[in-house]
Amino acid sequence: MQAQYRLTLPALDASDADALAAARLRDAQASLGFVPNMFGVMANSPGLLDTYVHGYERFRALSGFTPAEQEVVLLAVSRENGCTYCVAAHSFIADRMSGVPQAVTDAIRDGEPIPDARLAALHDFTRTMVAKRGLPDSSDVDAFLAAGYSERQILEVVLAIAVKTLSNYTNHLFHTPVDEVFACRAWTD
Numbered sequence: 001m002q003a004q005y006r007l008t009l010p011a012l013d014a015s016d017a018d019a020l021a022a023a024r025l026r027d028a029q030a031s032l033g034f035v036p037n038m039f040g041v042m043a044n045s046p047g048l049l050d051t052y053v054h055g056y057e058r059f060r061a062l063s064g065f066t067p068a069e070q071e072v073v074l075l076a077v078s079r080e081n082g083c084t085y086c087v088a089a090h091s092f093i094a095d096r097m098s099g100v101p102q103a104v105t106d107a108i109r110d111g112e113p114i115p116d117a118r119l120a121a122l123h124d125f126t127r128t129m130v131a132k133r134g135l136p137d138s139s140d141v142d143a144f145l146a147a148g149y150s151e152r153q154i155l156e157v158v159l160a161i162a163v164k165t166l167s168n169y170t171n172h173l174f175h176t177p178v179d180e181v182f183a184c185r186a187w188t189d
Contacts, residue, residue, distance in 0.1 A: 001082030011040030021046040041174040055163040063156035067098040076126040082189040083168035091185035121147030
């Protein structure tokens with residue numbers, strides 16, 4: 001999904017970004033081996049890029065979710081928001097780095113039932129939180145808790161929604177092209 005209006009600000013690199021954004025771009029290059037297109041456009045707002053990276057790192061390190069569960073949450077938010085860039089990127093990460101069974105990733109991408117009850121409960125709760133704008137019913141929370149998740153992890157889902165909303169909305173506004181490395185998992189809403 002892309003906004004009708006497309007921002008015309010150029011993607012920045014470490015040589016033309018402000019000091020804070022340049023540091024984040026250099027960090028991405030060092031850790032990933034490339035700077036994702038999304039980071040280049042986010043660099044136009046150093047606070048946006050820094051907040052995104054910081055929140056994303058905290059979600060990954062402190063959420064209490066496994067890497068596969070983290071990916072389910074990030075994919076669920078990105079799909080619910082219709083972000084073609086983030087669905088492609090997180091599908092690639094799910095396949096290659098996070099240990100998500102491809103059948104689960106494909107089910108999320110396609111809006112089909114997820115063939116793992118625990119991951120399905122996580123996915124459904126995350127989607128519910130996005131769709132209901134953080135106002136789940138007791139039955140929504142009860143199903144999440146019954147699947148073995150905790151109340152604290154409800155807050156971790158909130159963190160993931162916040163982080164992905166930053167990236168999803170930025171990508172909508174910039175019509176961010178999917179990086180070549182993620183192109184094998186391109187997705188359309």
